[in-house]
Amino acid sequence: MGKITKLEDIVSLCKRRGFIFQSSEIYGGLASCYDYGPLGVELKNNVKKAWWKAVVQMRDDIVGLDCSILMHPLVWKASGHTDKFADLIAECKKCNVRTRVDHLKERVEEAAEEHTKHVSIESAMARAEDLSNKVCPNCGTVGKFTEPMPFKLMFETQMGANVDDSMTLYIRPETAQGIFANFRNVLDTTRVKIPFGIAQIGKSFRNEVTTKAFIFRTREFEQAELEFFCEQGTDEKWYEHWRRARFKWYTDLGLKKENLRFREHEANELAHYAKACVDIEYRFPFGSGDWQELEGIANRTDYDLRQHQRGMRTVNKWYENNRDLTNIELADEAGDFEKGPLSYFNDEQKKRYIPYVIEPSAGIDRSALAFLVDAYDEEMVRGEQRNLLRFHTAIAPIKVGVFPLVKRDGMPEIARNIYDDLKRYFNCFYDEKGAVGRRYRRQDEAGTPFCVTVDGQTIKDNTVTVRDRDSMDQVRVSTDKLVSHLREKLDL
RNA sequence: GCGGGUGUAGCUCAGUGGUAGAGCGUCACGUUGCCAACGUGAAUGUCGUGGGUUCAAGUCCCAUCACCCGCUCCA
Structure with a gap:
C-alpha cells in the first residue's frame, strides 16, 4: 500500500484522476452528494457488471429485475419503513x-x-x-x-403536476421492496422454482442523520441487492452459501484478503425483520473507524412477503382514507396467510408456503471505492516513483492503451487502425503525445492493464509489443493475433 | 447537531492590510526508437460564497456553504 493514509488522500486521488467529484462543486457543493468522473463511471459500471455477471449471468437460479424508484406508498407502510424508518x-x-x-x-x-x-x-x-x-x-x-x-429517514416527493391533486410518495430507501412487490410477477412469468433469487441494481435514498466520510454514507447511493427465496429450514444453509459466495466475489476481483473481514451482528442490533445478519467489511487505510461495511447479508425470514400480503389487504382502507397513509393501520394477517397471493406452490410436494429470504445487499459506491483504494500502489523504478492502480482486469476503467512509439514513419496511422479495431472489443485509449515512457506511466495511474505499442518492427513484420502494467514486461504479438491475445489476457 | 481544523491554479501548498505565486500536472512547437528525458512557449484564479471595516482585504470582522478529524448516529 502506498501513501494513502488519510481520507483526504483518497479524495485528492479521486479528484486528480477524474474518478469522483463533489456534486455541484461550482456552486459550493451539496452536502453528501458526489459525481463520478470519466474514469469513475467506467470503474463503477465495471463493478456493477462484475456483480451482475457473478450473481445473475453465471447462475441458473437467479433472474434480474429493474424496478421504478417510486412505488405505491403502501409498499413502505407494509415493509415497516414509514413507521420504523x-x-x-x-x-x-x-x-x-x-x-x-x-x-x-x-x-x-x-x-x-x-x-x-x-x-x-x-x-x-x-x-x-x-x-x-x-x-x-x-x-x-x-x-x-x-x-x-x-x-x-425517507425522502418524500409529490406525484402529479396539479398541486391540488398530487400525492405524497416516498423515494425508495432500498431496492429490496421492488423485488418483493414483483415476486408474484416473476413466479408467473419465468418458470423459476424455489430455491431461486431475484437481483437488482439501483439507486436508493436515505436521509441519514449524519453523513460525512466522503462516499461511505451518502444520502443518495447505489445498491446491488439479491433476494434469494428458499424454503424455511433451508434458510441457514443458504445464508452460509451466500456469506461465502459474496466474500469470495471481492477477493476474486482483487481485494486483498487481509483487508476484508466478516462482522457478525449481535442479537440486539438485528433489524426488525432479520433472523441473522453479517457484514462484509473492508479496512480502509485511514482514520480510526477504518473497518467499513461494504455489504450486509441478512436472513430476512418470511417477514417481507407476509407484510406485503397484509399491505394488499389494506388498499381499500387506504383509498377510503383519501389515499393518506397517516392514521392507517395495516390490515391483520389472514389466518391462512401461507396460502396467500405471495405464497409459493411446490408442485412435487403439493405444498404451499411463504418462502424465507436470504438477502446479500452490497453498496456499489463503497465497493468501487474499496477497489480503487486497494489497487493503489507506489513503487520505485530506476530512482523514479511509479504510481499505479493494480486493478483487476474486469474492474479497470480502460483495458488497453494504444501508442505509436514515435509520431512518424507511418506509426501513428498503423496504431490508429489497431485502436479502431480493438475498441470494438475493449475500452481503449489512443495516445501519441510525448515520450512513450510517459504514456506508459499515465496509463499506470489510470490502472490500464495493457499497452500496445507500434514500433519500427511493426512495419516489417506486423508485430507489436504488449506491455504489462504490473511487471512492465513486454511481449511481441502478431497484429492478427492481437485481439485473441488480449481477450485471453483480459478474460473478456 | 456539538467540539476542533481546513478552504488561494486540475493536484500539493506558499503568500507581513498595498501588483496573485511556486512545484507537479495540462496544452502547443521542436527534439525524442521502449518506461514520468530535454528545450522553448502558453493557458488556467468569482483567493469557497455573501456582507462589513478600510483610501486599500486572499490577509481584519460577521454570516453562510462545503470538506476533514473527533463525538454522535448508522437495518
Missing part, C-alpha cells in the same frame, strides 16, 4: 449530544434494556414524553433534554 432523537442541553430516545436509560439502574427496537413515531412519542428521569449517556446529566425530534 423514523427515529426519535433528543439532545442533551448540557453537552449537546444527541441520542436516540429509545436508547436512553433511567437514572435508576434498571435491567438493562439491551434489545432496542425501532418503533413507530406515535408510540415512541407517547412513551418518550417523560424524559425527566433519563440519563445522558455522554455527560451523565439527568433530565436536561430537548423535546424529542422525529427524524424522517
Whole structure:
C-alpha cells in the first residue's frame, strides 16, 4: 500500500484522476452528494457488471429485475419503513449530544434494556414524553433534554403536476421492496422454482442523520441487492452459501484478503425483520473507524412477503382514507396467510408456503471505492516513483492503451487502425503525445492493464509489443493475433 | 447537531492590510526508437460564497456553504 493514509488522500486521488467529484462543486457543493468522473463511471459500471455477471449471468437460479424508484406508498407502510424508518432523537442541553430516545436509560439502574427496537413515531412519542428521569449517556446529566425530534429517514416527493391533486410518495430507501412487490410477477412469468433469487441494481435514498466520510454514507447511493427465496429450514444453509459466495466475489476481483473481514451482528442490533445478519467489511487505510461495511447479508425470514400480503389487504382502507397513509393501520394477517397471493406452490410436494429470504445487499459506491483504494500502489523504478492502480482486469476503467512509439514513419496511422479495431472489443485509449515512457506511466495511474505499442518492427513484420502494467514486461504479438491475445489476457 | 481544523491554479501548498505565486500536472512547437528525458512557449484564479471595516482585504470582522478529524448516529 502506498501513501494513502488519510481520507483526504483518497479524495485528492479521486479528484486528480477524474474518478469522483463533489456534486455541484461550482456552486459550493451539496452536502453528501458526489459525481463520478470519466474514469469513475467506467470503474463503477465495471463493478456493477462484475456483480451482475457473478450473481445473475453465471447462475441458473437467479433472474434480474429493474424496478421504478417510486412505488405505491403502501409498499413502505407494509415493509415497516414509514413507521420504523423514523427515529426519535433528543439532545442533551448540557453537552449537546444527541441520542436516540429509545436508547436512553433511567437514572435508576434498571435491567438493562439491551434489545432496542425501532418503533413507530406515535408510540415512541407517547412513551418518550417523560424524559425527566433519563440519563445522558455522554455527560451523565439527568433530565436536561430537548423535546424529542422525529427524524424522517425517507425522502418524500409529490406525484402529479396539479398541486391540488398530487400525492405524497416516498423515494425508495432500498431496492429490496421492488423485488418483493414483483415476486408474484416473476413466479408467473419465468418458470423459476424455489430455491431461486431475484437481483437488482439501483439507486436508493436515505436521509441519514449524519453523513460525512466522503462516499461511505451518502444520502443518495447505489445498491446491488439479491433476494434469494428458499424454503424455511433451508434458510441457514443458504445464508452460509451466500456469506461465502459474496466474500469470495471481492477477493476474486482483487481485494486483498487481509483487508476484508466478516462482522457478525449481535442479537440486539438485528433489524426488525432479520433472523441473522453479517457484514462484509473492508479496512480502509485511514482514520480510526477504518473497518467499513461494504455489504450486509441478512436472513430476512418470511417477514417481507407476509407484510406485503397484509399491505394488499389494506388498499381499500387506504383509498377510503383519501389515499393518506397517516392514521392507517395495516390490515391483520389472514389466518391462512401461507396460502396467500405471495405464497409459493411446490408442485412435487403439493405444498404451499411463504418462502424465507436470504438477502446479500452490497453498496456499489463503497465497493468501487474499496477497489480503487486497494489497487493503489507506489513503487520505485530506476530512482523514479511509479504510481499505479493494480486493478483487476474486469474492474479497470480502460483495458488497453494504444501508442505509436514515435509520431512518424507511418506509426501513428498503423496504431490508429489497431485502436479502431480493438475498441470494438475493449475500452481503449489512443495516445501519441510525448515520450512513450510517459504514456506508459499515465496509463499506470489510470490502472490500464495493457499497452500496445507500434514500433519500427511493426512495419516489417506486423508485430507489436504488449506491455504489462504490473511487471512492465513486454511481449511481441502478431497484429492478427492481437485481439485473441488480449481477450485471453483480459478474460473478456 | 456539538467540539476542533481546513478552504488561494486540475493536484500539493506558499503568500507581513498595498501588483496573485511556486512545484507537479495540462496544452502547443521542436527534439525524442521502449518506461514520468530535454528545450522553448502558453493557458488556467468569482483567493469557497455573501456582507462589513478600510483610501486599500486572499490577509481584519460577521454570516453562510462545503470538506476533514473527533463525538454522535448508522437495518
